[in-house]
Amino acid sequence: MERKLRGRGMAASWYGIARTATIDRAGAWAELDDGGTAKIVTGVTEIGEGILTLLAQVAADELGIKPSEVTIGDNDTARSPEAAHAGATRQTYMIGNSVHLAAREAKKHLFEQLADHWGVEIDSLQSFDGEVWSNDSNLRITMEEAVVICKARGVVPVGSASFTAHGTGLDPVDGSGSPWQTYVFGTQVAEVEVDTYTGEVQVLGIWAVHDVGRAINPRGVEGQIEGGVVQGLGQALMEDYQTVNGHTSTHGFAKYILPTSLDIPQINCTLVEDHDPLSPLGAKGIGEPALVPTAPAIMNAIYDAIGVRMKSLPATPEKILEALNKKTHGREHYVSAAREQRAQAHRG
Amino acid sequence: MPKLKIDLEVNNRKISKETDAHKRLLDFLRDDLNLTGTKEGCGAGECGTCSVFVDGKLVKSCLMPVAKASGAKIETIEGLADPGSLTPMQKAFHKTGASQCGYCIPGMVMAATSALRENPKADIEEIKERLGGNICRCTGYTKIFEAVELAKAVIAGDMPEEALNEEEVGKSYIGHNVRRLDAPSKVSGRLRYAADMKMHDMLQMQVLRSPHPHAKIVSIDTSEAEAMDGVVCVITSDDVPEQTDGFGVFVHDQPIMARGKVRHVGEAVAAVAAEDLVIARKALSKIKVVYEELPGVYDPEDAMKKGAAVVHDYAPDNIVKHIPVRKGDVDTGFANADLILEDEFSTQQVEHAYLEPEAGIAYVDADDVVVVISPSQNITHHRHMLSHILGLPINKVRFIMSPVGGGFGGKEDMIYQGMLAVVAMKTHRPVQLNFTREESIIASAKRHPSRTHYKMGLKWNGEITAIQFSMISDGGAYGMSSEGVMRKAAILSCGPYEVHNLSVDTTAVYTNNTPSGAFRTFGGMQAQFATESMMDMAAEALGMDPFEIRRINMMKIGSKTHTQHKLTAASLDRCLDAAETESRWEKGTPNVRGDKRSDLGGDDTRAPCTLGARFTNGKNTNEERVA
Numbered sequence: 001m002e003r004k005l006r007g008r009g010m011a012a013s014w015y016g017i018a019r020t021a022t023i024d025r026a027g028a029w030a031e032l033d034d035g036g037t038a039k040i041v042t043g044v045t046e047i048g049e050g051i052l053t054l055l056a057q058v059a060a061d062e063l064g065i066k067p068s069e070v071t072i073g074d075n076d077t078a079r080s081p082e083a084a085h086a087g088a089t090r091q092t093y094m095i096g097n098s099v100h101l102a103a104r105e106a107k108k109h110l111f112e113q114l115a116d117h118w119g120v121e122i123d124s125l126q127s128f129d130g131e132v133w134s135n136d137s138n139l140r141i142t143m144e145e146a147v148v149i150c151k152a153r154g155v156v157p158v159g160s161a162s163f164t165a166h167g168t169g170l171d172p173v174d175g176s177g178s179p180w181q182t183y184v185f186g187t188q189v190a191e192v193e194v195d196t197y198t199g200e201v202q203v204l205g206i207w208a209v210h211d212v213g214r215a216i217n218p219r220g221v222e223g224q225i226e227g228g229v230v231q232g233l234g235q236a237l238m239e240d241y242q243t244v245n246g247h248t249s250t251h252g253f254a255k256y257i258l259p260t261s262l263d264i265p266q267i268n269c270t271l272v273e274d275h276d277p278l279s280p281l282g283a284k285g286i287g288e289p290a291l292v293p294t295a296p297a298i299m300n301a302i303y304d305a306i307g308v309r310m311k312s313l314p315a316t317p318e319k320i321l322e323a324l325n326k327k328t329h330g331r332e333h334y335v336s337a338a339r340e341q342r343a344q345a346h347r348g
Numbered sequence: 349m350p351k352l353k354i355d356l357e358v359n360n361r362k363i364s365k366e367t368d369a370h371k372r373l374l375d376f377l378r379d380d381l382n383l384t385g386t387k388e389g390c391g392a393g394e395c396g397t398c399s400v401f402v403d404g405k406l407v408k409s410c411l412m413p414v415a416k417a418s419g420a421k422i423e424t425i426e427g428l429a430d431p432g433s434l435t436p437m438q439k440a441f442h443k444t445g446a447s448q449c450g451y452c453i454p455g456m457v458m459a460a461t462s463a464l465r466e467n468p469k470a471d472i473e474e475i476k477e478r479l480g481g482n483i484c485r486c487t488g489y490t491k492i493f494e495a496v497e498l499a500k501a502v503i504a505g506d507m508p509e510e511a512l513n514e515e516e517v518g519k520s521y522i523g524h525n526v527r528r529l530d531a532p533s534k535v536s537g538r539l540r541y542a543a544d545m546k547m548h549d550m551l552q553m554q555v556l557r558s559p560h561p562h563a564k565i566v567s568i569d570t571s572e573a574e575a576m577d578g579v580v581c582v583i584t585s586d587d588v589p590e591q592t593d594g595f596g597v598f599v600h601d602q603p604i605m606a607r608g609k610v611r612h613v614g615e616a617v618a619a620v621a622a623e624d625l626v627i628a629r630k631a632l633s634k635i636k637v638v639y640e641e642l643p644g645v646y647d648p649e650d651a652m653k654k655g656a657a658v659v660h661d662y663a664p665d666n667i668v669k670h671i672p673v674r675k676g677d678v679d680t681g682f683a684n685a686d687l688i689l690e691d692e693f694s695t696q697q698v699e700h701a702y703l704e705p706e707a708g709i710a711y712v713d714a715d716d717v718v719v720v721i722s723p724s725q726n727i728t729h730h731r732h733m734l735s736h737i738l739g740l741p742i743n744k745v746r747f748i749m750s751p752v753g754g755g756f757g758g759k760e761d762m763i764y765q766g767m768l769a770v771v772a773m774k775t776h777r778p779v780q781l782n783f784t785r786e787e788s789i790i791a792s793a794k795r796h797p798s799r800t801h802y803k804m805g806l807k808w809n810g811e812i813t814a815i816q817f818s819m820i821s822d823g824g825a826y827g828m829s830s831e832g833v834m835r836k837a838a839i840l841s842c843g844p845y846e847v848h849n850l851s852v853d854t855t856a857v858y859t860n861n862t863p864s865g866a867f868r869t870f871g872g873m874q875a876q877f878a879t880e881s882m883m884d885m886a887a888e889a890l891g892m893d894p895f896e897i898r899r900i901n902m903m904k905i906g907s908k909t910h911t912q913h914k915l916t917a918a919s920l921d922r923c924l925d926a927a928e929t930e931s932r933w934e935k936g937t938p939n940v941r942g943d944k945r946s947d948l949g950g951d952d953t954r955a956p957c958t959l960g961a962r963f964t965n966g967k968n969t970n971e972e973r974v975a
Contacts, residue, residue, distance in 0.1 A: 004956070006949075007942030010927065011880035012898050012920060014844035015872055020836050046530055047725060047752035047759075048449025048486045053528045061521040068529065075749035077731045078717070085726035086749075087757055087866060129517065170835065170911060175673030175852070178913040179839050185903075185920040187927035191948060193956050205953035207931035211919040219445045219491075219525040226488030227448065231756070231868065234698075241697040241794050245646055246561025246613050246860045251786050253394035253483065256699055261479040264489045266954040270926045274919035281522075288869045295695075295873065296880030300894070300938060303884065307940035311881065312694045 009300025015289035016180030027081035036143030043083030064127020089285035105159025199317030213284030232294025359427025384544035385537015396482030425537035440499035448486035450534030451753030543707035558610035562644035578627035604766035612825035614790030648857035681814025681849030685805025698795035704753020710768035757866030793865025824863035830856035837871030
């Protein structure tokens with residue numbers, strides 16, 4: 001038997017978007033502001049996933065300005081409309097659509113004034129990247145000028161919106177119900193190398209394919225997938241919060257082992273964009289689903305490499321060696337060879 | 349408190365200051381100089397969020413007593429570039445999206461800067477090794493590696509500076525890689541998280557935590573602590589209205605502070621608010637709590653046995669929640685099966701390990717509104733619960749969500765905000781509580797561990813005829829998100845496959861272990877780990893390719909889910925096709941064929957890493973090791 005063996009495994013997954021088995025909702029306010037900028041107020045704060053940038057993109061695209069011209073305040077129960085919690089892979093879907101709709105309403109008020117001012121049909125108006133124009137004419141101004149015109153006519157272009165996702169509760173007896181209105185699917189492939197002397201597993205490659213609906217910021221989506229994969233890898237191979245009679249024996253990062261830069265596989269992301277038909281943006285979500293298939297794909301790859309089925313996570317070197325010992329008669333030989341090799345390296 | 353006169357240079361400014369002798373360089377930078385870009389993530393030199401340069405060398409400032417820095421030249425994240433500008437490394441982090449929550453990022457930028465200062469030609473393996481002392485929990489490091497390589501190329505002149513600029517927009521900002529708007533504040537250390545905020549006249553809080561997993565509280569004597577100079581107040585459950593005390597995401601079973609008994613090690617028993625952190629810490633040792641230890645339960649299966657110790661009186665069977673899902677007729681399904689596989693799977697408890705430990709501030713404003721600022725993932729619900737507990741109108745409780753230094757579900761539970769509010773109301777002074785890493789680990793929820801018994805019936809052609817799935821999870825001492833986690837685990841249990849006959853049960857159980865709660869995937873991962881393992885085992889038994897068996901069973905448009913929801917959209921077919929193509933998958937039965945595969949390796953994999961291999965043939969081995 002070779003010391004280092006490689007293998008590949010795969011796993012598929014699915015997940016629901018937004019809060020589970022209940023109606024989910026989120027509200028937002030929008031204002032096209034002086035200078036052709038915009039204010040968005042909603043119950044959101046960045047938890048790292050990139051939601052502020054995403055919402056700025058959504059608002060900017062709908063209003064026709066640049067994302068950097070959008071101001072989003074932090075989440076504050078006394079100052080912003082309810083958009084509920086930062087979790088459940090719901091922020092892009094719930095708040096994204098809510099901001100999109102609020103921005104649409106603010107823009108409608110501006111366009112009504114501008115269409116009247118220019119004497120053109122409202123449907124002929126378009127805006128992008130800080131400019132507003134009418135397709136029926138050569139009229140074209142900046143958004144800054146458009147806001148001045150709108151306000152001079154006595155109108156502040158504001159909008160508000162609420163977005164709803166219609167989940168239903170589960171039947172208490174048979175669990176039937178429609179817990180979400182939107183689902184995502186994914187598939188990951190893992191390639192591993194197992195050191196049969198030490199039991200260490202290195203993940204060399206992950207191919208992560210996920211349906212995210214419409215990708216608002218592809219690089220941001222990749223970041224979520226990469227982060228999810230590495231958390232999945234941690235759970236698969238090393239992380240283990242342990243207690244002994246209720247007392248933890250893993251009280252800090254010296255004992256609780258986390259993936260660091262040397263553990264990271266090459267992660268190859270592929271986005272499947274199956275647009276959500278039930279929401280104006282068409283986006284879904286990726287925060288949680290990215291993690292789901294990683295650990296089983298790695299376990300399936302370990303099996304492919306060494307013929308040992310790891311059914312208990314994490315697959316630590318100790319557990320891998322124990323399983324290999326049970327599987328392979330005469331494994332003690334390898335273990336003593338490894339010990340001798342280490343001793344030699346030490347002497348050298 | 350013993351004082352110390354310190355002379356040193358920080359970011360090219362000469363500093364001469366008297367400070368407390370016990371301080372670490374980290375405390376001196378943050379508290380005395382307000383340089384809060386340097387973060388505390390673990391206080392033990394493990395995570396790297398506090399990395400700074402001392403005389404040009406990368407150092408973890410939590411491990412250096414400030415006295416040792418006397419006479420040194422210190423460079424912090426704030427000193428890398430002039431205000432308003434960024435170094436190429438910081439710009440590269442911005443460009444590639446290398447910052448997510450941002451809490452590790454100042455330290456990561458310092459480590460990356462150090463890597464290229466030490467060796468401007470470092471290859472990717474060396475860069476990875478040099479970043480090895482810095483933990484990032486959000487990004488999966490991939491975009492960080494990309495950033496360092498980009499910065500390296502720009503600094504070396506191999507790429508133009510324009511490579512750091514944002515991509516040009518096409519016809520829409522949707523689908524465009526807009527650079528993160530929050531990144532400049534994160535890569536420069538300017539963004540203030542809750543622990544970085546200071547208010548005038550602010551008190552510091554410390555929490556006395558239970559040393560026992562299960563014990564009756566006979567008495568708490570706070571008099572000696574309260575009499576200490578600098579202690580402003582000590583609170584216990586006596587300061588919270590008993591009738592309304594209790595919070596939780598689903599069931600409100602957790603008091604603001606332990607009431608009558610403690611149910612897990614680390615549970616809050618009392619809290620001190622004092623003029624400074626040192627006094628608050630000292631005061632904790634003056635609080636006398638008499639406990640009467642109770643028998644505990646530490647295993648969910650033991651906890652369900654008759655006669656087991658009861659964790660919560662309202663749940664004499666220790667069951668937090670059981671979720672059943674039934675569809676079709678499993679008996680018929682198994683009777684029609686050609687092959688039945690049965691096995692057990694288990695997953696462990698997992699710590700969120702966000703780099704930002706819990707932190708918060710509370711104060712009462714001029715309109716008598718109780719304001720709590722914290723990185724809570726659910727301020728909407730926290731406001732509801734706290735106004736109910738404190739008996740205040742909902743508009744007299746205000747929650748502000750501070751930038752979250754990583755959450756992953758672990759900051760959904762209101763485990764400390766209540767104590768802050770009570771002190772603010774009692775003292776009418778702002779009060780701050782910053783958890784240590786150890787406190788964060790014992791007091792916050794974990795990912796539910798799971799034990800799953802799995803039975804799957806299949807036809808020779810690979811079609812699943814029936815699944816019986818039963819999962820037991822240790823919910824720990826409080827309900828937190830257990831109910832929802834069990835629900836999601838049950839709904840998703842049997843994976844993205846249309847199964848006509850299934851019987852699914854998920855059960856969360858109270859024990860005296862650290863509570864389990866919300867964690868990215870909310871039960872979905874635990875359940876699908878079992879399913880996806882079974883699918884491969886079935887594929888091997890049936891001699892089928894793993895993609896093939898999944899295609900045979902996958903959900904499609906019109907499929908009915910496990911909860912009998914008819915799907916109007918489904919994309920698994922596209923995901924499977926893309927994964928098979930992109931990974932250059934070689935078809936075959938998963939029967940330990942690793943050594944025969946021809947699809948291994950290639951540009952889309954990394955080389956295996958052997959620690960120290962970089963040095964074995966090099967000339968400067970010893971020099972490098974000493975450095």
